[in-house]
Amino acid sequence: MHEAPKNLSEYRKEIDKALDDNFLRRTLDTFAVAYRANREAIFKEVDEKALIKQIADAKDDACKHMDELYEQFRAEAEKRGVHVYRAADAKEANEIIARIAKENDVKKIVKSKSMTAEEIQLNPYLEKEGFIVDETDLGEWIIQLRHEGPSHMVMPAIHLSRYQVADDFTKVTGVKQDTDVQRLVKVARVQLRRKFLAADMGVSGCNFAVAECGAVSTVTNEGNARMVTTVPRVHVAIAGLDKLVPTIDVALTALQVLPRNATAQRLTSYVTFIAGATECGSASDGKKSMHVVFLDNGRSEIAKDPLFSQIFRCVRCGACANVCPVFRLVGGHKMGYIYIGAIGLILTYFFHGKDIAKTLCQNCVGCESCKNICAGGIDLPRLIREIRARLVDEKGDSVGMLVSSVLKNRKMFHNLLKFAKFAQKPVTGGAPFIRHLPEFLLGKHGFKALPAIANESFRDRWPRIAPRIDKPKFKVAIFGGCAQDFIYPEQLEACVKILAAKGVAVDYPMEQSCCGLPLEMLGQRKASLQVAEQNINAFDAGAYDAIITLCASCASHLKHVYPQLTENMGDLHAKAQAFADKVMDFSSFVHDVLGLKPEDFNNSGEKVTYHASCHLCRGLHVKEAPRELIADAATYVPCAEEEVCCGFGGSYSAKFPEISGQLLENKLKNVAETGATRLVVDCPGCVMQLRGGAEKKKMNLKVSHMAELLAEQLKK
Amino acid sequence: MAPEHQQVLDTFSANAQATTAVVTEAPNMAAALQYVVDVCENRPAAELLADEDVEKGPNGPNGVPTRVQRIIAAPDLDDADFEQLSGICAEKGFSCIRQGMRKHLAGIEVGVTKAVLGIAASGTCMVDSDNEDARLAGMVSEVHILLLKKSEVYPDLPSVAQKVRERMNARPATYTTFITGPSRTADIERVAAVGVHGPLELHIILLED
Numbered sequence: 001m002h003e004a005p006k007n008l009s010e011y012r013k014e015i016d017k018a019l020d021d022n023f024l025r026r027t028l029d030t031f032a033v034a035y036r037a038n039r040e041a042i043f044k045e046v047d048e049k050a051l052i053k054q055i056a057d058a059k060d061d062a063c064k065h066m067d068e069l070y071e072q073f074r075a076e077a078e079k080r081g082v083h084v085y086r087a088a089d090a091k092e093a094n095e096i097i098a099r100i101a102k103e104n105d106v107k108k109i110v111k112s113k114s115m116t117a118e119e120i121q122l123n124p125y126l127e128k129e130g131f132i133v134d135e136t137d138l139g140e141w142i143i144q145l146r147h148e149g150p151s152h153m154v155m156p157a158i159h160l161s162r163y164q165v166a167d168d169f170t171k172v173t174g175v176k177q178d179t180d181v182q183r184l185v186k187v188a189r190v191q192l193r194r195k196f197l198a199a200d201m202g203v204s205g206c207n208f209a210v211a212e213c214g215a216v217s218t219v220t221n222e223g224n225a226r227m228v229t230t231v232p233r234v235h236v237a238i239a240g241l242d243k244l245v246p247t248i249d250v251a252l253t254a255l256q257v258l259p260r261n262a263t264a265q266r267l268t269s270y271v272t273f274i275a276g277a278t279e280c281g282s283a284s285d286g287k288k289s290m291h292v293v294f295l296d297n298g299r300s301e302i303a304k305d306p307l308f309s310q311i312f313r314c315v316r317c318g319a320c321a322n323v324c325p326v327f328r329l330v331g332g333h334k335m336g337y338i339y340i341g342a343i344g345l346i347l348t349y350f351f352h353g354k355d356i357a358k359t360l361c362q363n364c365v366g367c368e369s370c371k372n373i374c375a376g377g378i379d380l381p382r383l384i385r386e387i388r389a390r391l392v393d394e395k396g397d398s399v400g401m402l403v404s405s406v407l408k409n410r411k412m413f414h415n416l417l418k419f420a421k422f423a424q425k426p427v428t429g430g431a432p433f434i435r436h437l438p439e440f441l442l443g444k445h446g447f448k449a450l451p452a453i454a455n456e457s458f459r460d461r462w463p464r465i466a467p468r469i470d471k472p473k474f475k476v477a478i479f480g481g482c483a484q485d486f487i488y489p490e491q492l493e494a495c496v497k498i499l500a501a502k503g504v505a506v507d508y509p510m511e512q513s514c515c516g517l518p519l520e521m522l523g524q525r526k527a528s529l530q531v532a533e534q535n536i537n538a539f540d541a542g543a544y545d546a547i548i549t550l551c552a553s554c555a556s557h558l559k560h561v562y563p564q565l566t567e568n569m570g571d572l573h574a575k576a577q578a579f580a581d582k583v584m585d586f587s588s589f590v591h592d593v594l595g596l597k598p599e600d601f602n603n604s605g606e607k608v609t610y611h612a613s614c615h616l617c618r619g620l621h622v623k624e625a626p627r628e629l630i631a632d633a634a635t636y637v638p639c640a641e642e643e644v645c646c647g648f649g650g651s652y653s654a655k656f657p658e659i660s661g662q663l664l665e666n667k668l669k670n671v672a673e674t675g676a677t678r679l680v681v682d683c684p685g686c687v688m689q690l691r692g693g694a695e696k697k698k699m700n701l702k703v704s705h706m707a708e709l710l711a712e713q714l715k716k
Numbered sequence: 717m718a719p720e721h722q723q724v725l726d727t728f729s730a731n732a733q734a735t736t737a738v739v740t741e742a743p744n745m746a747a748a749l750q751y752v753v754d755v756c757e758n759r760p761a762a763e764l765l766a767d768e769d770v771e772k773g774p775n776g777p778n779g780v781p782t783r784v785q786r787i788i789a790a791p792d793l794d795d796a797d798f799e800q801l802s803g804i805c806a807e808k809g810f811s812c813i814r815q816g817m818r819k820h821l822a823g824i825e826v827g828v829t830k831a832v833l834g835i836a837a838s839g840t841c842m843v844d845s846d847n848e849d850a851r852l853a854g855m856v857s858e859v860h861i862l863l864l865k866k867s868e869v870y871p872d873l874p875s876v877a878q879k880v881r882e883r884m885n886a887r888p889a890t891y892t893t894f895i896t897g898p899s900r901t902a903d904i905e906r907v908a909a910v911g912v913h914g915p916l917e918l919h920i921i922l923l924e925d
């Protein structure tokens with residue numbers, strides 16, 4: 001465990017330190033890239049989506065029957081000579097375990113890895129009670145020697161170098177140790193074997209508690225859990241109530257995903273199922289004294305929540321950290337409290353309270369990488385937004401309130417943007433970049449140049465430029481979004497030009513406003529719902545073949561979040577769904593619906609690379625259309641890590657400029673390596689981030705929206 | 717053998733080898749047992765990772781003494797097979813034991829145990845280790861050798877669910893392990909290393925029925 005950040009400025013200072021840790025940065029970079037490739041390869045052999053769905057369904061069902069499963073487990077386990085306990089909270093769980101140790105005259109305890117034990121801070125408690133506790137998982141042992149908490153749920157010592165480990169091992173053995181990893185591992189082999197032999201009690205975690213036969217299972221590569229559960233005479237397994245599953249089958253299904261997701265292995269080296277108190281040569285009666293302690297700690301309450309109960313699908317694979325661009329930059333000590341990664345932000349709120357969670361849970365850029373790979377199919381970004389909304393409800397947030405009061409009033413908001421246009425005049429001097437925009441929208445960014453508000457917004461241009469089409473092939477409406485309406489109207493104009501040329505009738509409903517995503521990111525749920533309603537009413541969805549947006553973030557928000565926001569709201573929900581069904585991103589419309597082909601363009605031959613916006617490639621799963629379109633109009637050169645976030649994240653880049661800036665830096669480095677002279681993106685937010693970064697670095701790189709490239713090269 | 721089953725076996729071997737397990741075939745038990753003894757003979761003496769009251773040889777690579785009297789543990793072999801193994805061990809001067817593993821937790825050369833079944837999709841063996849000596853033999857040996865019948869290899873985890881269930885309900889207390897390769901870790905700088913706790917090597921002998 002580590003200190004939880006008390007406020008944003010303190011947190012940002014810590015993040016700065018993490019960003020300066022070169023070893024950590026290098027390690028996590030290599031890991032992120034290797035993990036992505038290995039994971040992809042190992043999932044080719046199974047039907048990933050189907051398995052994840054199976055796990056989600058089975059665990060949802062288990063969650064609904066938590067109490068029954070507990071009773072069934074208890075009956076089966078007791079039949080097999082096991083003592084079963086149910087602890088209401090961390091304190092009670094610690095007391096039960098200490099009592100078991102005392103009653104069995106235990107002095108030395110060995111442990112295998114258990115996040116649940118970390119959750120209740122079992123080690124410090126047992127040590128305070130006078131027991132000697134040794135971790136036996138190599139990574140856990142290393143961090144125990146250093147008095148640190150894990151920085152990853154699967155690789156707890158990933159933040160440490162071999163040199164640091166060699167120093168620690170030198171200290172603990174009193175002999176100077178080599179820094180060769182293979183040698184260091186063998187030092188642990190010798191030291192820990194002795195600890196196993198001396199221990200009276202073993203404490204293990206539990207990945208699955210199988211109710212039908214009262215079995216607890218452990219999953220390890222090292223085999224330490226088998227030693228922990230075999231050698232000492234007493235065994236205590238600790239399990240969250242969420243680990244209960246009805247049958248062996250559920251565990252075996254999950255085991256096809258857990259190791260693949262965790263470490264890109266087909267199966268972990270050792271998976272054990274212990275059903276009953278087995279024979280034990282070190283016990284006086286020849287039988288293991290076996291105990292299973294179930295921890296509630298709020299779980300039975302969360303299980304009743306229709307939305308949040310999905311957190312119990314988590315199998316603790318750690319993958320949501322592995323793919324997180326923020327984790328990759330700052331490491332687990334800054335991306336969680338005890339539980340790490342996306343799920344860590346959520347579990348911290350529930351298990352360790354809002355004070356500890358309030359700052360941490362702001363640190364999600366909303367890129368949706370985790371949602372796409374979660375073994376339980378948990379909608380992690382949504383739950384994080386949801387928690388922000390709850391925190392705002394409970395605590396209020398002055399900046400958020402201000403933004404919210406502005407944004408929910410369309411006229412006031414739009415006037416403000418127009419006013420900003422005049423306010424900036426003296427500083428821009430006509431240049432397309434300025435230093436300051438209204439801070440509530442964009443915050444302070446030293447790392448990129450900020451764009452100016454356009455002289456004339458798209459909505460003001462519309463009456464003049466609206467095309468008139470006879471016998472249109474399709475009828476569409478454009479959802480502009482703030483960035484394009486007020487900052488980049490030329491992107492929308494490019495779109496209109498293409499649509500008109502291809503015989504599509506276009507509408508621009510004037511009552512539309514901000515999509516509301518910035519409000520969601522700030523946890524301003526009420527205002528977010530209000531603007532959603534405004535937009536839904538602004539469009540007569542039935543009248544159009546599609547509602548097109550050139551902003552990937554708006555698209556994904558309108559399409560997925562509107563129906564969620566309006567759940568259980570009867571008519572409004574139906575309207576939201578009808579609206580959402582019509583929403584389509586620009587590239588998909590021109591590629592899939594209009595069927596634009598190479599023949600439609602004069603191929604410029606320019607080397608053009610691509611950045612796949614988070615909300616396009618993961619939010620909407622649009623992958624091929626943009627790349628093919630670029631190749632139609634120019635020479636497409638792929639970029640390394642094309643689908644990794646550019647760091648924009650809306651208000652995120654204002655809250656965490658250091659992280660946002662670093663993500664941008666990495667992205668532009670990859671872009672520079674392609675040798676392309678132009679970078680195309682399908683989202684104005686990304687354009688703002690990337691163009692601003694390229695300008696600041698004086699790169700020879702033009703950053704365009706897809707619509708601009710296509711409009712330029714479209715054959716007349 | 718049906719061609720489909722041969723394919724399952726091939727997948728099993730490939731996936732087991734991918735975990736660095738050594739997979740070999742034996743036409744009969746006698747050949748398998750000879751293999752076990754050969755493995756023991758062809759490797760350095762086991763290191764004594766903790767203190768044990770036995771004659772000690774020179775220090776091994778990890779700076780701890782080595783065994784002089786080599787040990788092969790075979791706790792769950794059938795009587796006749798155990799007799800046969802003991803015979804070959806005696807010729808070589810190895811001690812062949814069936815129980816008393818707790819006396820040798822400091823480490824032994826070879827543990828040989830039976831696998832109940834194999835799982836092709838991951839190159840996994842399921843072992844019944846209710847017998848504590850069998851369990852320990854698979855943990856504290858430097859080389860763990862598993863005997864697996866070719867006819868008992870199944871495609872994937874879901875296809876063995878019912879068998880696992882039956883096994884767990886067969887006795888009041890059971891300890892079942894799925895083993896996939898040797899003991900491994902990547903906890904230091906993500907560098908792969910084997911033998912952090914248990915066996916340094918895993919061998920699987922595929923037996924004709």
Ligand code: SF4
Pocket residue numbers: 261313314315316317318319320321341342343370373374375376377378380
């Ligand atoms: S939330 Fe999903 S991805 Fe994250 S640890 Fe849990 S199962 Fe794995």
